[in-house]
Amino acid sequence: MQVAAINARARQRYGEFVQALDFAFEQLIELKKMIDKMRPRVRTQGAWRNATPDELKGMYKKACAELEELKAHAMTYESELISRDWRV
Template identity: 90%
Template sequence: MQVAAVNAHARKRYGEFVQALDFAFEQLGELKKMIDKMRPRTRVQGAWRNATPDELKGMYKKACADLEALRAHAMQYESELISRDWRV
């Protein structure tokens, strides 16, 4: 009985993790829309330095790649748990 409770808890935590990944991808999609609307500006000496749209696009691609790698690793871990029937 204790193993079933632990397995249910593990499934719940994994589900929350997957939902958090999905939410992060949704937010990055909104960010991509904003980056696409940006236009480069000339920088005034001594003013605040903001990232250019090209720099932001690079950061966006890196964040997406990192999240994809995390998702792939999570999927690999999920299949391992399913193959073991989520036993602890």
């Protein structure tokens, strides 16, 4: 009975983890829409500086790649994460 409860909790935690990854991807899609609407501005000397649209697109691609890698690792070790109840 105790093992079943632990396994159910571990499955729930893994499901929440996967949901969080999916939510992060959804938010990145919304961010991509905003980046696409941006246009470069002429920077004046001494003005506050923010990233250009091209820099943001590079950061976006890197974030997506790292999230994909994390999700792939999670799927690879899914059975281990569930069986150990996240004790690493």
